[in-house]
Amino acid sequence: MQDERTGESTGASPGALGNIRVAPSSSRMVANYLADIEQLLDEQRWEAAMREALDVPRIAVALSDPQLTSCADRLKEWCDQWIHPAEPDRNASGADYERISATVLARSPRDETATVPSLALKRLRLRRHARTPPRGFSSGLKTNFAPEGNNAIETCTILVEAARRWYAHSAVHDRTVQANLARLAVLR
Numbered sequence: 001m002q003d004e005r006t007g008e009s010t011g012a013s014p015g016a017l018g019n020i021r022v023a024p025s026s027s028r029m030v031a032n033y034l035a036d037i038e039q040l041l042d043e044q045r046w047e048a049a050m051r052e053a054l055d056v057p058r059i060a061v062a063l064s065d066p067q068l069t070s071c072a073d074r075l076k077e078w079c080d081q082w083i084h085p086a087e088p089d090r091n092a093s094g095a096d097y098e099r100i101s102a103t104v105l106a107r108s109p110r111d112e113t114a115t116v117p118s119l120a121l122k123r124l125r126l127r128r129h130a131r132t133p134p135r136g137f138s139s140g141l142k143t144n145f146a147p148e149g150n151n152a153i154e155t156c157t158i159l160v161e162a163a164r165r166w167y168a169h170s171a172v173h174d175r176t177v178q179a180n181l182a183r184l185a186v187l188r
Contacts, residue, residue, distance in 0.1 A: 026167075026172075027167065027171075027172075027181050029124055029125065029181060029184065029185065030124070030163070030167055030171075030181070033052070033056075033059075033123070033124050034056075034160050034163055034164065036052065037049050037052045037053050037056075037156050037159075037160055038156075038160065040052065040156075041152065041153055041156055041157075044145070044149060046148050046149055046151075046152035047152075049152050049156050050152050050155060050156065052123070052156075053155060053156040053159040053160065054103065054104055054107055054155075054159070055117065055120035055123070056159045056160070056162070056163045057075055057078050057079055057082075057083075057104050057159070057162075057163075058070045058075060058104075058108065058117040058120055059117065059120050059121060059124055060078055060082075060163060060166050060171070061074045061075050061078050062116065062117050062120075062121060062180075063171065063176075063177045063180045063181065064078075064171070064174060064176055064177055064180075065114070065176065065180075066176055066179075066180075067114070067116070068116050068121060068180055068183075069114035069115060069116050070108070070114065070115060070116070070117050071108075071109075071113065071114040071115070072105065072108050072109065072110065074114075075104065075105060075108050076101075076105055078166070079101040079104055079105060080101070081166075082162040082163075082165055082166045083097050083100055083101050083104070083158060083159070083162045084097055084162075085097065096154075097158060100154075100155050100158050100159065103155065104159075121184060124184065125184040125185070
């Protein structure tokens with residue numbers, strides 16, 4: 001069975017009403033932020049794409065907290081839960097998910113204090129004004145780049161996919177995340 005709004009397969013037969021997947025609503029702010037990362041990859045702006053992508057887990061953790069804070073423990077939990085192959089048995093790319101999680105964690109504050117990732121949240125908030133999202137990254141173009149480009153493509157793609165899974169499977173139904181997105185949308 002296919003979801004009419006998203007075009008995605010729900011994996012359920014028409015008669016199995018209990019198994020029908022509910023299509024998540026979307027956050028233009030989050031969707032545009034992730035599309036911007038893909039656009040930076042498309043433009044081969046590796047450093048900027050990496051900076052934005054490595055902030056994605058901190059943003060997700062902060063959005064899940066009523067005070068918009070992020071700490072190392074919660075960041076590690078988010079990485080452990082969401083940074084993994086979408087289909088572990090079909091992971092033909094051999095991506096090093098543990099390396100990417102370690103890179104994200106290395107950028108977080110070492111102390112136990114929860115902090116607000118203000119700059120990352122500000123960049124996310126600015127995406128609420130975007131009218132037309134960029135066309136995104138064409139993954140078919142990722143073969144002939146220097147190691148820096150290939151690393152950026154792999155890292156950013158994994159983090160964007162993790163963020164999309166997190167939003168679709170958790171954040172869309174999380175009242176705290178939705179309230180924080182609404183708060184960010186009205187801040188000036």
